[in-house]
Amino acid sequence: MRVVIAEDSVLLREGIARLMTDAGMEIVARVADGPGLVAAIEEHRPDVSIVDVRMPPSFRDEGLRAALEARRRVPGSPVLILSQYVEERYASELIESGAEGVGYLLKDRIADVGDFIAAVRQVASGGTVLDPEVVAQLVARRRRGDRLDVLTDREREVLALMAEGRSNTAIAERLYVSEGTVEKHVTNIFGKLGLPATEAVHRRVLAVLAYLRE
Amino acid sequence: MSTPITAADALQIGRKALSGIDRHLVPHPARAALYLLANFGIGLGWFIVLVTLLATGISLAITLTGIPILVATLYLWVAGARWERKRIASLSGQPVPAPYRPLEEDGSFFSRAYQRVTDPAVWRDLAYLISLMPLGIVELVIVLTAISLPITFITLPTYFWIGGGPELLGVWHVNTFPEATFGVLVGAVLILPMLLLISGTARAHIAFGRWLLGPSQEQLEERVEVLTRTRSSILEAMLAERRRIERDLHDGAQQRLVALAMDLGMAKEKLKTDPEEAGRLVSAAHEEAKRVLTELRELVRGIHPAVLTDRGLDAAISAVAGRSPVPVTVDVQLKRRLPEAIEATAYFVVVEALANVAKHSQATQAQVRIVENAGWLVIDIVDNGKGGVDPRAGTGLTGLGERVAALDGRLTIAQPPEGGTWLRAEIPCES
Numbered sequence: 129m130r131v132v133i134a135e136d137s138v139l140l141r142e143g144i145a146r147l148m149t150d151a152g153m154e155i156v157a158r159v160a161d162g163p164g165l166v167a168a169i170e171e172h173r174p175d176v177s178i179v180d181v182r183m184p185p186s187f188r189d190e191g192l193r194a195a196l197e198a199r200r201r202v203p204g205s206p207v208l209i210l211s212q213y214v215e216e217r218y219a220s221e222l223i224e225s226g227a228e229g230v231g232y233l234l235k236d237r238i239a240d241v242g243d244f245i246a247a248v249r250q251v252a253s254g255g256t257v258l259d260p261e262v263v264a265q266l267v268a269r270r271r272r273g274d275r276l277d278v279l280t281d282r283e284r285e286v287l288a289l290m291a292e293g294r295s296n297t298a299i300a301e302r303l304y305v306s307e308g309t310v311e312k313h314v315t316n317i318f319g320k321l322g323l324p325a326t327e328a329v330h331r332r333v334l335a336v337l338a339y340l341r342e
Numbered sequence: 343m344s345t346p347i348t349a350a351d352a353l354q355i356g357r358k359a360l361s362g363i364d365r366h367l368v369p370h371p372a373r374a375a376l377y378l379l380a381n382f383g384i385g386l387g388w389f390i391v392l393v394t395l396l397a398t399g400i401s402l403a404i405t406l407t408g409i410p411i412l413v414a415t416l417y418l419w420v421a422g423a424r425w426e427r428k429r430i431a432s433l434s435g436q437p438v439p440a441p442y443r444p445l446e447e448d449g450s451f452f453s454r455a456y457q458r459v460t461d462p463a464v465w466r467d468l469a470y471l472i473s474l475m476p477l478g479i480v481e482l483v484i485v486l487t488a489i490s491l492p493i494t495f496i497t498l499p500t501y502f503w504i505g506g507g508p509e510l511l512g513v514w515h516v517n518t519f520p521e522a523t524f525g526v527l528v529g530a531v532l533i534l535p536m537l538l539l540i541s542g543t544a545r546a547h548i549a550f551g552r553w554l555l556g557p558s559q560e561q562l563e564e565r566v567e568v569l570t571r572t573r574s575s576i577l578e579a580m581l582a583e584r585r586r587i588e589r590d591l592h593d594g595a596q597q598r599l600v601a602l603a604m605d606l607g608m609a610k611e612k613l614k615t616d617p618e619e620a621g622r623l624v625s626a627a628h629e630e631a632k633r634v635l636t637e638l639r640e641l642v643r644g645i646h647p648a649v650l651t652d653r654g655l656d657a658a659i660s661a662v663a664g665r666s667p668v669p670v671t672v673d674v675q676l677k678r679r680l681p682e683a684i685e686a687t688a689y690f691v692v693v694e695a696l697a698n699v700a701k702h703s704q705a706t707q708a709q710v711r712i713v714e715n716a717g718w719l720v721i722d723i724v725d726n727g728k729g730g731v732d733p734r735a736g737t738g739l740t741g742l743g744e745r746v747a748a749l750d751g752r753l754t755i756a757q758p759p760e761g762g763t764w765l766r767a768e769i770p771c772e773s
Contacts, residue, residue: 182648189652213639215649216664217657236635239628265664 129153129252132177134165134191135210136184144178144238151245160184162194169198169205176229176252181211181218192218199225208251210235216265219258227334231257256293256333263291266337278320286313291336369433371537374544375489377433378481381547385474388422392471413455416464423467423555426474430551433544441466441557462558470554477547484543488536495529498522568747576748579741587645594637602630650689654679659692659710666696668705668725674712680719684771687745688712688721691753691767694742695723703727703763717772719751723765729757742767 131153135141145155157168161183169177177198183190195207206229209222219232231251237259238244247257267276267288276284282303289299296314300307318325323335369377395415402408427438441463445454458464502522516522557565609623650658656674663670679685692710699708705727712721731739743753751769758764 188648213643213648215653215657215661217649217653217660234639236632236639239632239635265661 129175129249130156130172131248132157132159132165132168132172132174134159134161134168134177134183134194135180136160136182137180140180140235147238147241147245148178148248151248153248162190162197165191165194166198166201169202173202173205176206176208176248178208178210178248180235181209189218192222196221196225204229204254206230206251206254208233208248208257210238214259214262214265216262219262219266223256223334223337227256227337229254229256231255232262233257233259234261250293256337258292258333258337260288260292263288266291279317283313283317283320286310287317287336290314290317290332293333369541369544369548371540373433374541375485377429377544378478378485378540378547380429381474382478382482385471385476385478388419388471389475392419392468416455416458419468419471420458420464422471426470426551427555430548430555434548438552438556441555441561466554470551473554477550481543481547485540488539492529492532492536495525495532498525498529572744572748575744579744582741587641590641594641595634598630598634598637602627602634605630646686647689650685651682655685655688655712658689659712662689662693662696663710666708667700668696668703668708670696670708670710672710674710676712676714678714680714680771684719684749684769687749687751687769688719688767690745691721691742691765692723694739695765698731698739699723699725699727699763702731703729705762714771717770719769719771721767721769724762726762729761729763731755731757731763 129152131148133141133144133148133155135144135158141158141160145158148155156172156174159165159168165177165179168174177195179191179195181189181191183194192209195209199205199207204226207222208231209218210233211218212235214232214234222230222232229251231247233244233247237247250257267284276287279287285303286299289302294302296307296310300310303310315325317323318335326332326335392415395411395418399408399412399415402411424440427440431437443457443461443463445457498516499519499522502519516525605623605627609620609627612620612623647658647661649661655676656672659674660672663672680688692712696708696710699705703725705725708723708725710721710723712719714720739753739755746753746767746769749769751767754766754768756764756766
């Protein structure tokens with residue numbers, strides 16, 4: 129798998145590069161600012177780009193803007209955004225650029241190496257990965273809409289995990305229940321919220337996100 | 343590394359400083375002349391309009407139809423005074439602050455009109471506009487004289503050349519051509535004093551305008567007092583904030599990092615002798631590291647949230663509301679980004695208020711509403727809790743009041759008897 133890394137801190141950039149190389153991925157470019165990222169994605173057409181939100185020169189949301197720009201030029205180029213904080217607003221902007229092959233994670237998640245590599249692979253294969261904190265913000269926002277009141281607490285938990293981009297198997301493992309139980313919950317959720325039922329994980333994420341952000 | 347200042351730089355800086363002074367001490371003669379000439383026309387217009395409207399309004403006041411005319415006239419002259427302030431500001435290069443008392447936010451039309459009528463600043467406005475006409479006449483005469491005097495002297499030879507006879511200029515009889523030629527010299531000498539006369543007259547007018555249209559001495563003294571007070575309280579708040587950050591870092595992240603380093607150090611020792619224990623220590627260190635990250639993230643967000651700078655109040659407050667344990671609805675209606683200090687203050691008002699709601703109110707619902715209205719940013723935080731907030735007891739609320747006051751804003755707390763708390767912060771944000 130060919131990877132572009134955009135990160136201005138050398139320490140983190142080399143750290144991520146080492147993680148990726150250890151996991152058998154190939155680093156095709158390392159860049160440290162927004163324009164560099166756009167150019168690298170255009171040149172290398174990587175399988176996935178790992179991008180820090182905050183980069184020079186403005187140290188604001190350079191990385192996010194550059195990623196959106198790159199995805200305009202190379203449609204569907206998978207991008208995993210890393211940030212010191214996650215903000216629901218940024219996630220929304222990212223997903224609006226096409227929700228397939230996007231990820232948005234707290235930088236802290238790198239610490240759980242296995243999960244992080246899995247997330248990178250999922251984004252590379254066209255999936256959607258959102259940080260649990262973003263999902264929590266989205267679910268909390270909806271709570272006042274009262275529409276999620278029709279769900280039981282357990283169903284809400286399952287919904288949040290679905291929005292993070294987890295498969296039924298993964299959700300079952302996480303909640304210590306059988307996969308059949310999860311399937312039942314999922315069917316109930318989709319039924320209660322009037323969402324189109326589907327098996328593909330990222331389509332499911334999209335449906336849930338569309339509902340949450342409505 | 344600092345670059346040494348060259349002589350040219352110094353000259354530039356000096357010029358800049360001087361031009362700043364010149365601009366408001368001595369207005370450019372051409373601009374001053376145009377300003378003074380315009381005063382006559384504008385003054386005449388206001389005199390006619392105001393005398394007519396006031397006479398009509400007062401004579402009809404007995405039949406009550408005069409009252410609306412008088413109120414409308416009042417609003418008209420207040421608008422006129424605002425315009426005059428802008429003219430003075432553009433000539434002198436220094437704004438003239440409007441000295442009106444702040445209006446009650448929710449007052450009815452009549453109570454607003456009453457507040458206007460009882461505001462002395464409004465009557466000073468009227469005095470200025472009425473006096474603009476007589477002043478304008480004097481200024482007109484001065485400007486015309488100042489322009490025509492040098493011209494007359496300089497063109498004296500022409501007058502003789504085309505065959506004019508002896509001429510009387512004031513006390514000076516001009517009888518011969520050589521005498522007229524001497525007039526050219528007099529005229530040339532007169533140019534500079536006449537230009538200074540024009541500028542000086544404009545300066546005098548600016549001073550007069552500031553006196554009537556600007557804040558009075560008492561208002562300025564009061565303002566200085568408020569500024570002194572809010573400045574020291576904001577400094578104290580800043581220091582307290584730094585102490586809090588220091589404490590948080592010391593008690594939190596720093597301690598955790600010590601524990602983390604200890605775990606890793608022990609793991610290093612055990613690596614050879616007891617690999618299993620070493621593995622356990624490394625996992626513990628890993629967990630500890632993640633906890634430090636979370637803690638630092640929260641702390642950094644508390645200092646200043648990046649999303650506020652990047653995306654503005656709406657996004658930042660939605661995020662805060664999303665993290666609140668009490669369900670919060672957010673309604674932010676702003677058409678533009680506001681200055682950073684205002685946005686940050688508004689943000690921290692909401693954060694602190696929602697923290698209070700979560701901690702003390704036992705509310706099940708809260709609402710945040712932010713609108714910009716008539717030059718004020720109005721922030722409302724309402725909850726349905728048990729109320730009973732003592733504005734003086736909570737240090738959080740006092741700190742908020744100080745932050746808001748530092749921007750010339752005000753903070754009010756309403757607690758209806760049926761429960762709930764309504765916190766309102768208003769911050770001026772005139773663009």
